[in-house]
Amino acid sequence: MWFLWPFLVVVGLAGAHAAAQETEGPVVTRVEFVGLDRVRLSYAQGVAQVNPGERADEEALDGAVARLLRTGRFWAVTHRTVAEPGGVAVFFEVRERPAIEAVRIEGNEKIRDGTLRGLVDIKEGDLVDRFAVQQGRDAIAARYRQRGFNDAKVTYDEEALRETGLLVYRIEEGVRVRINKILFEGNESFTRSQLKRQVETKPAFWFIRRGAFDKDKVDSDAVRLQKYYRGEGFLDARVSYRTELDERGEKLVLVFTITEGTRYVIEDIRIEGRTAFSEEELRALMRSKPDQFVRRLDLGADVAAIRALYGEYGYIYVVVRDSVIFSDEPGLVHVTIEVEEGEQYRVGRVVLRGNTRTKDKVVRRELDMYPPDDLWNLKAAQDAENRLRDSRLFDSARVYPVGDQPGVRDVIIDVKEAEKAGDFLFGAGITSNSGVIGSLVLDLRNFDLLDVPRDLDELVSFRSFFGGGQRLRLELQPGTELSQVRVDFNEPYFLDRPISLSVGGWLWERGRDGYDEQRTGGTVGFGKRFIRGPLVGWYGKVSLRSEVVTVDDPELFVARDIRDVEGDNFITTAEISVVRDRTDNRLVPTKGDRLHFSYEQAGVLGGDFTFAKLMAGYTWHKTVARDLLDRPSVLSLRADVGQIVGDAPVFERFYAGGMGTIRGFAHRGVGPYEGIDENNIGGDFLLLLGANYTFPLVGEAFRGVLFVDTGMVDSGFRASVGAGIRLTLNIFGPVPLEFNLGFPVLKESDDETQAFSFSIGTTF
Numbered sequence: 001m002w003f004l005w006p007f008l009v010v011v012g013l014a015g016a017h018a019a020a021q022e023t024e025g026p027v028v029t030r031v032e033f034v035g036l037d038r039v040r041l042s043y044a045q046g047v048a049q050v051n052p053g054e055r056a057d058e059e060a061l062d063g064a065v066a067r068l069l070r071t072g073r074f075w076a077v078t079h080r081t082v083a084e085p086g087g088v089a090v091f092f093e094v095r096e097r098p099a100i101e102a103v104r105i106e107g108n109e110k111i112r113d114g115t116l117r118g119l120v121d122i123k124e125g126d127l128v129d130r131f132a133v134q135q136g137r138d139a140i141a142a143r144y145r146q147r148g149f150n151d152a153k154v155t156y157d158e159e160a161l162r163e164t165g166l167l168v169y170r171i172e173e174g175v176r177v178r179i180n181k182i183l184f185e186g187n188e189s190f191t192r193s194q195l196k197r198q199v200e201t202k203p204a205f206w207f208i209r210r211g212a213f214d215k216d217k218v219d220s221d222a223v224r225l226q227k228y229y230r231g232e233g234f235l236d237a238r239v240s241y242r243t244e245l246d247e248r249g250e251k252l253v254l255v256f257t258i259t260e261g262t263r264y265v266i267e268d269i270r271i272e273g274r275t276a277f278s279e280e281e282l283r284a285l286m287r288s289k290p291d292q293f294v295r296r297l298d299l300g301a302d303v304a305a306i307r308a309l310y311g312e313y314g315y316i317y318v319v320v321r322d323s324v325i326f327s328d329e330p331g332l333v334h335v336t337i338e339v340e341e342g343e344q345y346r347v348g349r350v351v352l353r354g355n356t357r358t359k360d361k362v363v364r365r366e367l368d369m370y371p372p373d374d375l376w377n378l379k380a381a382q383d384a385e386n387r388l389r390d391s392r393l394f395d396s397a398r399v400y401p402v403g404d405q406p407g408v409r410d411v412i413i414d415v416k417e418a419e420k421a422g423d424f425l426f427g428a429g430i431t432s433n434s435g436v437i438g439s440l441v442l443d444l445r446n447f448d449l450l451d452v453p454r455d456l457d458e459l460v461s462f463r464s465f466f467g468g469g470q471r472l473r474l475e476l477q478p479g480t481e482l483s484q485v486r487v488d489f490n491e492p493y494f495l496d497r498p499i500s501l502s503v504g505g506w507l508w509e510r511g512r513d514g515y516d517e518q519r520t521g522g523t524v525g526f527g528k529r530f531i532r533g534p535l536v537g538w539y540g541k542v543s544l545r546s547e548v549v550t551v552d553d554p555e556l557f558v559a560r561d562i563r564d565v566e567g568d569n570f571i572t573t574a575e576i577s578v579v580r581d582r583t584d585n586r587l588v589p590t591k592g593d594r595l596h597f598s599y600e601q602a603g604v605l606g607g608d609f610t611f612a613k614l615m616a617g618y619t620w621h622k623t624v625a626r627d628l629l630d631r632p633s634v635l636s637l638r639a640d641v642g643q644i645v646g647d648a649p650v651f652e653r654f655y656a657g658g659m660g661t662i663r664g665f666a667h668r669g670v671g672p673y674e675g676i677d678e679n680n681i682g683g684d685f686l687l688l689l690g691a692n693y694t695f696p697l698v699g700e701a702f703r704g705v706l707f708v709d710t711g712m713v714d715s716g717f718r719a720s721v722g723a724g725i726r727l728t729l730n731i732f733g734p735v736p737l738e739f740n741l742g743f744p745v746l747k748e749s750d751d752e753t754q755a756f757s758f759s760i761g762t763t764f
Contacts, residue, residue: 664742
C-alpha cells in the first residue's frame with residue numbers, strides 16, 4: 001500500500017487548497033462606489049483597500065466600511081456583493097457628508113450676529129461635524145444665559161444641514177431676567193454685607209453690571225455660603241435659595257434661605273504623634289483654643305504653623321492633619337491634631353541647575369543652609385526662592401530636597417535665568433509733581449564688571465559683562481520741570497562678602513518756587529542684610545554723599561533764606577540707615593510692615609553746612625478681604641517723622657504736599673512761607689500720617705483707593721481725604737497710571753491746594 005501515499009498526499013493538498021479558498025472568500029471581479037460626488041474615486045479606493053483579483057470575505061468588507069467612515073467624509077457607508085462569473089462584484093454605497101455652505105443666525109435681537117457668530121467654531125467649506133454644530137448651539141445658549149435670557153432656546157435645521165450644508169441657528173430669546181435684589185433669610189450671626197461678599201452673583205447696577213441670573217452660578221453660591229457657615233463653626237448649616245419674579249417676569253429677587261443651626265464650641269484639643277516638640281510649644285502656635293468656636297480658617301492656620309515649625313528643624317516630610325469629632329455633649333466638638341513627624345534630615349550636597357551663564361556663587365549665596373552640619377530648613381529654602389526671584393536675575397527659582405540616604409537630603413537649586421541680560425528702554429511719563437519727563441535707560445541687572453567683551457558683537461548683544469549678579473543703570477531723563485542724568489552701580493556681595501557696595505553719580509536741575517536748583521554729586525555706600533541672629537530681617541547701610549548744589553535765577557523779591565544760598569554750595573554728608581521689611585511684595589504689598597530709621601550728618605567730610613537730619617518711618621499693610629476671584633482689598637497705614645538739628649539750607653529741608661505726602665495740596669504746597677512772594681522755604685520738622693484702602697474694580701489691573709492724608713511741616717496740622725484709581729496697562733511693558741482726587745479738610749491760608757493729582761509713566 002505504500003505506492004498509494006503520493007496519491008493521498010496530492011488529494012489532501014487539493015482539499016486543503018479548496019478549503020482555504022472557501023475560507024478566504026470569493027475573488028473580487030470589480031469594485032464600484034455609488035453616491036460619490038465631491039470625494040474622488042481614487043481616494044475612496046485607497047481608503048477601502050478592496051481591489052479586483054483579491055479575495056474579500058465579509059470581515060474584510062466590514063473593515064473597509066469602518067475605514068471609510070473614519071475619514072469623516074461620509075454620513076453613511078454600506079456594502080453589498082453581486083455574484084458574477086469568476087467571483088463577485090463589490091458595491092460600496094455612500095452618502096457623503098456635505099460641506100458647510102453658510103452659517104446663519106436667525107431670531108436674535110438682543111445680541112448681535114457678530115458676537116454670536118464668534119462663538120461658533122465652524123467656517124464655510126468645513127465638512128459638516130455634528131459635534132461642532134452642537135457645540136456652537138450650546139455656546140450660543142450659554143451666552144444668552146449669561147445675559148439673563150434663561151428661557152432662550154437655540155435650535156438648528158437638521159434637514160437643511162444634511163441636504164444642502166446650510167447651517168441655520170434659530171433663536172427664541174424669551175424674556176430677559178435681571179436680578180434686582182439679593183436677600184438673605186435666617187442669617188442671625190452674620191450681616192447681609194458679610195454674606196454678600198461670599199456670593200459671586202450680583203444684582204444689576206446701571207450699565208456696569210447686567211445682573212444676569214445664571215442657575216449654575218447661583219447653585220455654586222449656595223454651596224459657597226453653606227461652606228462659609230460650616231467653616232465658621234455652624235457644622236449643621238444648610239443653605240438653599242428661591243426666586244421671586246415681578247409681574248412682567250423681568251425683575252427677579254434672589255433669596256438665599258439659611259438654616260444656621262448650632263455654632264459648635266471646642267471642648268478640648270488633643271495633639272497626637274508629637275515627640276520632637278512639647279505639647280506646650282505646639283499649643284502656643286495655635287489660634288484654636290478650648291471654649292472658642294471651631295473655625296476652619298483657624299484650624300488651617302494651626303496645621304500650617306505646626307508644619308512650618310517642623311520644617312525649620314529638618315522634618316521636611318512631616319504630615320499634620322486636623323479632625324473634628326462631635327462630643328457627647330450638645331454643641332461641643334473634640335479637635336485632634338495628628339502629627340506624623342517622619343525622619344529628621346541634614347543638608348547634603350548643594351546642586352545648582354539652570355544657571356548656564358550666571359556664576360554659581362551668585363545663586364549659592366542666597367541659600368542660608370550649609371552642609372554637613374545644618375538641618376534641612378524649609379523656611380530657609382522658601383526664603384532663598386523669594387530672594388532669587390526678587391533679584392530679577394531669574395524668571396523662576398525652586399529649592400527642594402532630593403536623595404535617599406538616611407538622615408541626609410541634597411539641596412537642588414533650580415533656576416531659570418531671565419531671558420534678557422539687559423534692557424534698553426525709552427519712554428515718557430507725566431506727573432502732577434514733576435511735569436512731563438522723558439526717559440532713556442540702559443539697565444543691566446546681571447552685570448559683571450570683570451566679564452570684559454572679546455569683540456564689539458559681544459558687547460552689543462549683551463553677551464559680555466554678564467553673570468556676576470551686579471547691577472548697572474544708566475539713565476537720561478529730560479523733562480519740562482525736572483531733567484537729570486544718573487549712573488548707579490550695585491555689587492550685592494562686595495569682595496564675596498555679604499556686604500553690598502553701591503556707587504552713584506548724578507546731574508539734575510529743576511525749577512523751584514522762586515529759583516532754579518541744580519545738583520551735581522555722587523554717593524558711595526556699604527550695606528548688609530542680616531539673615532541670622534538677633535537682627536535677622538534687618539538691613540543696615542552706611543553711605544557718604546558729596547554734592548554741589550547751585551541756586552540761580554532767583555526772583556527779584558525771593559525769600560531771604562533762598563537769597564542766602566544763591567550760587568554754588570558744597571555739601572557732604574554721612575548717613576546711617578536701618579530697615580526692616582516684612583512686606584510680601586516690594587511693589588504692591590498686601591500684608592506685612594516696613595520700619596526704617598536714618599541719621600544723616602552734614603559737614604563730616606567738610607563743606608559749607610553743618611547739620612543733622614533724623615528720619616523714622618513705619619508702614620503697615622493688611623489684607624482685610626478677598627473677593628471670589630481672590631483679589632485682595634488692602635488697608636495700609638503709614639507714619640513718617642523727621643527732625644533737622646542745626647542750620648540746614650532750603651534745599652535740604654523738609655517739604656510736603658502732592659503725591660507721596662499729602663494729596664489735595666500742590667507739590668510742596670504746604671508751608672512755611674517767607675518773603676513778599678511767600679516762597680516755600682521748607683521746615684526743620686516733618687510729620688506725615690496716612691491711611692489707604694485699596695480694592696479691586698475690574699480685573700487684576702484696575703483698582704480703586706480711598707485715602708486720608710495728614711501731616712505738618714514745622715507747625716499747622718493739615719489733612720485731606722479723597723479717592724483715586726490705580727491702573728496698570730501692558731503696552732510695550734507695564735504702564736502704571738495713578739489718578740487721585742483729594743480735598744483738604746484742614747489747611748493754612750497760604751497753602752496751595754490741588755484737588756487732582758496724577759502720575760502716568762511708561763517705558764517703550
